[in-house]
Amino acid sequence: MQWSDYSTGARIKILRGKEMSQTDLAHRTGLSLPTIRAAEQDRRLSLPTLLKLARALAVDTSVIVGQQAPRRAMGQDDRATLRYISSSVHDTAAGFFPEDSDPVAPGELARAAKRAWALYWAGDYRELGAILGPLMVDASVTAQSLDEEASHAVLGHLSDAYQIAACVANLFGARDLAYSAIGHARNTALAAGDPLRAARVDSARSWVYLRDGRLDRSMEVAEAAANEIEPRYSDQGAERLTVYGNLLNHCAVTAARLEDAVRAGDFLSQLHAVGARLGHERDFHGARFGPHTATTQAVGINVTLGQSGKALTLIESVRPGHLEGLADAARNRYQLDVAMAQADAKLYDKALDTLEGVVRGAPQWARHQALPAVIVQKIGGASTARLRRVSGLIGVPAVAADGFAPATVKTAL
Incomplete structure (x- = not known):
């Protein structure tokens, strides 16, 4: 059923x-409660009422x-968060600040900024949205109050705020905002x-x-940035190695999406080499990378290439302790990726167990991911009862062995 097929009252209720x-x-x-009830029953909806409901x-x-x-998988809190982030990005970039804005201590x-990155990687987008706007305003106002050299560190924090905003927008499917915010992030980082x-920033770009499906452009940006900062073998600087490894990861993922197994394999070899040089997981400017990141990313890349056997072999080598240093x-x-590899190998019960663990443990994060729906479709021949339960958690129709969705499962909007 298309969104336009619903009545206005039904859309308000949804x-x-x-x-x-x-x-x-x-x-x-x-508005009064009777007015809300009337609107949801399609009895009356004036323009002032419509505007208040939309807000x-x-x-x-x-x-x-x-x-x-509406955007896929977005609840009311998500929509409010996205709207606030959008206005914060555009107002700050245009120099529109609240009248009572004052510089704050760089510390x-x-x-x-550190808190914002932690919230982003934890998938706590509601709290993140609440602090991103003030961070952008405070960093911009403070930078303008300092001389050029003293402002550099503060501009770095502003760049981070723009970059995080771009990442949230990209995750939520607000591509125009993502492009705008990442452009501001890059220009501010250069400043x-x-x-x-x-x-x-180029990694996020x-x-x-x-x-956005622009795979060739994705590869071009990541590879050019990686070549620009490629460390010499004698260079053991953790910051450069972390950002470099993060960029190589994007190259490997994009090569896999382009179905270029040879290039993906080459990038994976470099990933493991950089991870070994780092020795353990690192975090720099929101970029996270290390030997365990290299291994876990290799699982996803092999899944993308359709090499589920290799992926399952890698999964066996990953120990619980290896995941502790990774972001949520x-x-x-x-x-x-584990669930997808298990589904590809027709290990349906294991795949459902893994998938259900993720969507129950991180529902706010999972609802913005496309892969759970793909996994559910892949497990079409599994137990209908279990499939219906997991499908209900992620809001997609379960598909039975005959290829038809059970009538009792509602399709997500």
Whole structure:
């Protein structure tokens, strides 16, 4: 069923979701409860009511009236977060700040940027959205109050804030915002005179191109940035090696998406070499890399290339302790790759166990990932009851062995 096929009242009810009652929506809009009930029953909807509903539900009016579908898997909190991040990016880049904005201590900005990266990698987008806007404003105002050399460190934090905003937008499917924010991040990193930070931004920029289906451009950006900062063998600087390994990872992933197994294999060899030189997991400017990242990423790359046998062999070599140094998002992504490899090998029960563990353990993160739905479709011949339960968790239709979705499972919008 298409979004436009629903009635306006049904669309309001869907956008409200289970987490918000009609009473809650009435409080948010300032409308009466009978007005909310009438709107959801398609009895009346004036323009002022429509505008108030759109603001409270954090969507455009075009979404409520059915001219435009809501973004995949986004709840009301996600939409509000995205809208706030968007206004923060555009207002800060244009120099529009609240009247009471004052410079803050650079140390406070450093702590805020570190906190923002931690929230991003933990998948806590609601809390992240709340601090990104103030971080952008404070960093921009503070940088303008300093001389050029003193402003470099602060501009670095501003670049990080833009980059994180771009990554969230990319994850949420807001591609225009992702492109805009990553452009601001790169320009600010260059203004800060920090080539490693600019290279880190290019890693994220490559990911935006990848999610937009522009694979050749994704490869071009990541490979050029990697070549620009490639360390000499005698260079053991952890920061450069971390960013370099992160870029090589993007090259390997993109090569796999391009179905170029030879190039992907070459990049994987370099990944493992850089990981070995680092010795353990590192974090620099939000780039995380190390020997265990190299191994877990190799699993996903082999899955993408259709080499499930190699992926399963690698999975056997990964110990629980190897995952402890990874960010939550990286661990979750690895588990999805494990589930996909198990599904490819027709180990359906194991795949369902792995998948259910991820979507129950990290529901906020998982609902913005496409792979769970792909895995569910792949496990079409497994137990219908189990499949229905897991499908319900991720909001996609289960597909039975005959290829048809059970009638009791609702298709996600």
